[in-house]
Amino acid sequence: MNHQIFDFDSSKSSCQFKPMRRLLLLVPFLYFSSCIDKQEAAKTDGSIVTTVGMIADVTRQIAGDKLEVINLIGEGIDPHMHQPSKSEIDKIQKAGLVLYNGLFLEGKMGTILKSRADQGNPVSAVAEGIDVQVIDLGFPDPHLWMDVSIWSKVARKIGDELAAFDPDNGDQYQKQREEYQKNLNDLHTYALMVFPTIPEKQRVLVTAHDAFSYLGRAYGIEVRGIQGISTDSEAGTKDINELVSYLVENKIPAIFVESSVPDKSVKAVIEGAAEKDHAVKIGGELFSDAMGPAGTYQGTYIGMMDHNITTIVNGLGGSAPEGGFQNKLQD
Numbered sequence: 001m002n003h004q005i006f007d008f009d010s011s012k013s014s015c016q017f018k019p020m021r022r023l024l025l026l027v028p029f030l031y032f033s034s035c036i037d038k039q040e041a042a043k044t045d046g047s048i049v050t051t052v053g054m055i056a057d058v059t060r061q062i063a064g065d066k067l068e069v070i071n072l073i074g075e076g077i078d079p080h081m082h083q084p085s086k087s088e089i090d091k092i093q094k095a096g097l098v099l100y101n102g103l104f105l106e107g108k109m110g111t112i113l114k115s116r117a118d119q120g121n122p123v124s125a126v127a128e129g130i131d132v133q134v135i136d137l138g139f140p141d142p143h144l145w146m147d148v149s150i151w152s153k154v155a156r157k158i159g160d161e162l163a164a165f166d167p168d169n170g171d172q173y174q175k176q177r178e179e180y181q182k183n184l185n186d187l188h189t190y191a192l193m194v195f196p197t198i199p200e201k202q203r204v205l206v207t208a209h210d211a212f213s214y215l216g217r218a219y220g221i222e223v224r225g226i227q228g229i230s231t232d233s234e235a236g237t238k239d240i241n242e243l244v245s246y247l248v249e250n251k252i253p254a255i256f257v258e259s260s261v262p263d264k265s266v267k268a269v270i271e272g273a274a275e276k277d278h279a280v281k282i283g284g285e286l287f288s289d290a291m292g293p294a295g296t297y298q299g300t301y302i303g304m305m306d307h308n309i310t311t312i313v314n315g316l317g318g319s320a321p322e323g324g325f326q327n328k329l330q331d
Contacts, residue, residue, distance in 0.1 A: 048162070049095035051106050052079050053291040054145045055126060057301045058155050059099060061180045063162055066169050070095070073106075075299065076259055079289050084109050092116055097165045099158060102128040103142035105289075122165060126157050133213060143288070146215035148188040148305055152181050187302055188218075190325035191309045195219040198318035204252050205312055206243065206269070208261040211288035215308070226265040240265065244272035247280055254283030254315045259290060283315025297328045 047068045050056040056071035063069060072088050073079050079101075084092075089112055092098055100106055100113055102125025117123045131150050133141045145151045159177030163170030195203075203221045205212055210225025226243060247255070247269070255270060257263045266282070273280040286308050292298025298307045306324040313320040323329050 049098045051100040062177045098123040103140040105142035143211045147218040152184040194313045194320040198316045202316045206255040208258045248276045248278040258288040284311040
């Protein structure tokens with residue numbers, strides 16, 4: 001029997017083993033600990049833990065009231081940089097099933113998720129293997145939810161995972177998944193209708209980091225991020241200057257901030273363009289790596305994307321209804 005010991009931050013966990021602890025006590029402790037873990041898992045195997053809100057919302061739409069869904073990374077939090085707390089680690093280890101994005105989105109959770117998988121506990125990277133783009137020095141782009149048609153495929157995968165986890169209710173999950181996918185298809189159709197209303201020369205989306213590549217590919221708009229696909233490093237002066245020159249030369253009217261990313265680099269671009277006598281406005285705030293506030297329309301995946309699509313189109317001079325495709329967006 002193989003066991004792994006993970007040395008969490010000592011300031012947050014008491015689970016460390018001291019090097020000089022007597023070896024005679026170590027093996028029995030590992031065996032006992034393994035038994036406890038299995039017993040705890042049996043007690044809590046009804047919970048589904050998700051890492052980000054986009055996955056959590058789809059899971060809840062499909063699961064209905066049959067399963068408890070616990071999400072870890074909430075609104076306004078950058079999953080690229082999120083450091084899991086001891087309580088979050090406990091939730092991952094105790095859950096019956098963990099659904100996460102993968103493709104290095106949850107960078108600092110990687111070790112914990114791998115540990116769970118290595119122990120044979122159910123865990124699924126729902127975005128991996130589905131129309132993945134490779135950019136940024138060969139790294140995969142994890143932001144699949146920006147293309148609604150791709151995220152519909154992820155919804156299918158989540159439905160299959162829930163049906164396998166709870167086969168007694170599998171037929172109901174698949175029925176609810178099909179209904180949800182109809183709504184996603186309507187949203188995708190809306191995006192295909194409104195993006196072409198942006199004047200062709202202004203179909204350039206500039207944001208703090210490159211989270212919108214899938215959106216650009218799906219809906220015919222060029223995307224430029226001040227940073228790369230991750231937010232773990234700041235944009236350099238050269239990157240900002242090159243982007244400023246591009247905006248000035250092409251007379252791009254707007255740049256967008258993100259709810260989960262600081263706007264420091266965005267402001268630097270706006271100031272740089274102003275120095276060259278080109279006014280660039282903030283076209284609005286977009287939801288990139290996190291959804292809107294819980295309990296709001298923008299706090300759902302459909303609401304998040306409806307907001308993004310409508311805000312981008314109107315910010316770049318196109319024509320989209322202020323209320324979005326379901327007339328649920330707030331002014």
